[in-house]
Amino acid sequence: MNFCKIAFCIAAAASLCATAGPACADKGMFLLNDPPQRLIAERYGVNLDDAWMRHAMLAAVRFNNGGSGGFVSENGLVITNHHIADEVLAQLSTAQNDYLTQGFLAASPAEERPAPNLELNCLQSIEDVTDKIKGAVKPYMDAAQAAKARSEKMAQLEKESLDATGLRSDVVTLYQGGLYHLYRYKKYTDVRLVWAPEQAVASFGGDVDNFSYPRSSLDAALFRVYENGRPVRPQHYFRLASQAAQPGDAVFVIGTPGSTNRLQTAAWLEHHRNFTLPYRLARVRNMEAALRQFAERGSDEARRAASYISSQANSRKAYTGMFQGLLSSDIVRRHWRTDQELALKSACPQAWERIASSLHGSERLEEEYSLLEGRDAYPSPLFSAARHIVRLAQELPKPSEKRLREYRDSNLESLRQDLFSAEPVYADLEQARLTASFSFLAERLGSTHADTALVLNGKTPGERAKELVQGTRLADPEQRRRLAKMSLEELRGCGDTMISLALAVDEKARSLRDEYDRCVRSPLSEAYGLIAQERFRIYGQSEPPDATSTLRLSFGQVKGYEAEGKSVPYCTTFADLYRKSREAHDLPPYALPATWQKAEPSLDKGTQFNFVSTADTIGGNSGSPVLNSSGEMVGVNFDRNQYGMVRNYVYDEVQARHIAVSSDALIAALREVYHAGALADELTAR
């Protein structure tokens, strides 16, 4: 591994870090099997030995709804963010018991509430299978054949691993195709809600404070993992630090960042800026408007739509930040420069051109693909269930490696857990979402486009959504189980409207997937594979791969920053929470719940509430434990500030920070605000 030279570091620290080339500063989301131990030792004088790394890996968990977390007690408590738990809270809520508004506390183990559809994955081992995957590709194959050969090999290795170990086994594509690693996970599906604060304090400041700092949010929640009806006793869990994080402290974030685009070429970034982000912005605005309109119907509707709305608003804000970032020509220009530097030294400069030419003119295909195969035209669990049921009937008769990737043997258990979950489905909400999406489809492709006609079937969006939702019984998990056993022939005659829609669009959706794979994904994968090889050859494996929703380690230091001429402190305290609420006359989004108003006299106002560090995070890191040098948890990551919104593309340690809830605040809140002494004791047991 190559380490950054001091001179380079100084230059880079004054501005954004280069997007490719050698690692620098606190940049990087590192592979657990290739941790930056020497870099950390050099920068922070901290030696993370292999035992430290192994402990962190085995105590961390990934949430299947896109978040991170970690075991935090010997009796299987898992911490994550409130905004990762909010879907579960909404699912468990009723008009009488709205856990989003009221919060939740299980007074005893018996009151812990099973989450309808959570799967937690705990990484057990990583194996490099690059040679095996690449070896499946023969010289005579074109890009599409090569992609197929790789995909079949991946499914085969996963199946063999699953059979041999019983562990969930996923081959992960790193460096856009430069490396392939086999990840093996222990899987937990009995996950129960233990505690969550009121949304008002969990996302104190709401959409206004989202992606900003200073913050005062208790964005945390606790689950307990069960196996065979009893709490698991994990061999590895994170102990809570007895001392709060201090400025200059080295900290380590362990979690599953979703995706970054730092090693993408400038041509890819331009496509992303010119087409993909505007498309995604249009999409989230369409859905957000429909959901807000739905929520205005009444308080029950508002409760049911709440977590969808905050998710859309969060995406809108994130995409807006990314788009604005790419509009400042700096980021793209940097990528052009690093592309050129590497291409000049490279043996295959045509790889960059190949990426540009594959993306050129692919906008319409990408849009159709996103709508029909990517389900933007019908973003409803009812349609997703119908599609899975139809495709299970089509795919299961094939050998595992010949199936569409999501139906490979090693993924079937998780897929079925999701498909048969008892997650509630609200017909009126689904109808509103489908109406908006059908309109979006017609707006984007045109009302006379064959795809629009295929989906709308001669109806208006509103009529079609109504007909589909009224004519399906897929809201019932039992019905999903029944239909999932049917043959394709039986499904064609089953009379369920949503199954009929899934059948009607299937051929077109599959052909779009084939075409997108052939014309875009495969050539890109091949070209990126070549670029990654060249990057390793020239720079060494200095830069960790782009994030892939798999476990990574980031490091940094607790540190304030300067913004708009002012010094921004490294942490906030409870005093800031109460001050902010008073200044806003206790009005939303700064209204405090009654529990916090009542607890004010007994709380130590100086308690550290939120803090920031330079460690490198991105969406997907929500709920990541933040550890000190001893591997103890000083906090749980929940957001980044506005300067970190372009982290998809570039890392900056001057102003960009991730934000964490302090472990001290968590314990104080449990004891003084929620009177959950037993939980606090469990978390702090030594």
Added chain:
Amino acid sequence: MNFCKIAFCIAAAASLCATAGPACADKGMFLLNDPPQRLIAERYGVNLDDAWMRHAMLAAVRFNNGGSGGFVSENGLVITNHHIADEVLAQLSTAQNDYLTQGFLAASPAEERPAPNLELNCLQSIEDVTDKIKGAVKPYMDAAQAAKARSEKMAQLEKESLDATGLRSDVVTLYQGGLYHLYRYKKYTDVRLVWAPEQAVASFGGDVDNFSYPRSSLDAALFRVYENGRPVRPQHYFRLASQAAQPGDAVFVIGTPGSTNRLQTAAWLEHHRNFTLPYRLARVRNMEAALRQFAERGSDEARRAASYISSQANSRKAYTGMFQGLLSSDIVRRHWRTDQELALKSACPQAWERIASSLHGSERLEEEYSLLEGRDAYPSPLFSAARHIVRLAQELPKPSEKRLREYRDSNLESLRQDLFSAEPVYADLEQARLTASFSFLAERLGSTHADTALVLNGKTPGERAKELVQGTRLADPEQRRRLAKMSLEELRGCGDTMISLALAVDEKARSLRDEYDRCVRSPLSEAYGLIAQERFRIYGQSEPPDATSTLRLSFGQVKGYEAEGKSVPYCTTFADLYRKSREAHDLPPYALPATWQKAEPSLDKGTQFNFVSTADTIGGNSGSPVLNSSGEMVGVNFDRNQYGMVRNYVYDEVQARHIAVSSDALIAALREVYHAGALADELTAR
């Protein structure tokens, strides 16, 4: 004039009315100088004599912010909708006195609050100038030259009329160019707020009930018109009817419908569906999301953004309804059929083809035009002021008829009243709106497009908006007055950022306007002129022209309807208001203000609140007086139900209804809820 045959009426009444061809049913927004007196007499046995028509014309007023209204007392009281007054309410509100939330009542004439920027127009006469305008076109002219000749002639006639009469004089293009009428208005600019209810009851049911019925909304407000510091004493005003509207009663709506598209060709409708509406939907969603995000910053921000948000939400709902309507192929198919019927009988069938070919491929031009010349890229009063200031400097040296149409002599007084108004401008709100719009520009045209670069000047949307808003003093009316006196040369050196932007984009914006006029507007205008001539020749002038924001008369009858198997009553009463509020646990959008809770015991619950009729209305009719046969006001129109959302394209009298606030409800509310007995007495004086 041709009247509909009985057989045709019966067939049409069972479904939607044909979009062209002879008039039928209660369809039509009729010209005041060509009223359907015989049709009304035949259908309702009511004879509206010329005195009735003249009285209605002289008592009606048009609001310059897009609404309708009418004089309702001998001391110059004018009624309109609350949602037409809400801009004024927001402008007059402060953090301490939020008139949108609290409502407003002037306890004495001294407390009546001047609206910062309202102009009311009262139509005095209509003159047919078709021959003069058409006579300006010479045989050797092409479409663009003809359009220019017509435009110059219009400006000349307007100028002559203004000089001769002192009245605001506008030539109105009817039938997309079939007829030209000169409208002369008395203009009132000292308009003072007298009374407005709380928004909670004015738009009871909020966005949920918008465009639906049954309704319970007191969507009304009262202004008083002053001249020379004293209330005007209008010769004509509407007396309030002493008896509420009854089922079967003939009613007459007098107001200024904004625009309809019933006489547009099918090709135009397809263009509208395939491009214009999706574009407009994307636009309003972008702005609505930005405004909602702004409003979440706090209660003061929410108050300042409120009327913008409800306007965007209303547009979104209207466009959604229109788009969904056009996706049902029926409407477009009907237009194709009527096009074909007329084209077959016509001497110039190529006119239809000309419209189609002019629109074909015009999408990009229309988009650029809307963004740069139409100001979608910078929808801020700060930019609008800058543009007017720059263009006044360019246009005023030219003779009136050679100027851009909005700078013709006859329009200058109104334009300056608008430009120099003391309407408050909030820097933070403008910054948020510009940021969103700049992003929208980049999303639509692409970040590397020359227009985007011209507007953004190398900055991100957020940076550019900040720089522009911080560097302009145009929020100050005095500064606008100063700059409006400067020459173009002086403006170039004035250092105001917004003036610089207006200067920078001016050449491009003008060239887009020229190109759009030349390639789309002029050929369409010429072709529609031919079609209108043919329609008159073949069917007579049976169908009134599409709405043009000028005074029209509609007629219909008070009548319930059937929907989803249920009978929907012709009116609601106060009892429905209280019941609905109770059923919703008095939560928004059904929360009642304290005044209404307190007044409940003293109100007669049987009082008619809202009622519906079959009369033909569209956006712009908001605030239109609804009259009985005697010309007395039985209510004030404020909305239409969901079945009326496609009225832009087709009229239906089976289920589509406009909705009015009953005069009875207005008087009862003034007396019992607002203790405004003097106002009620003034309105009911005989």
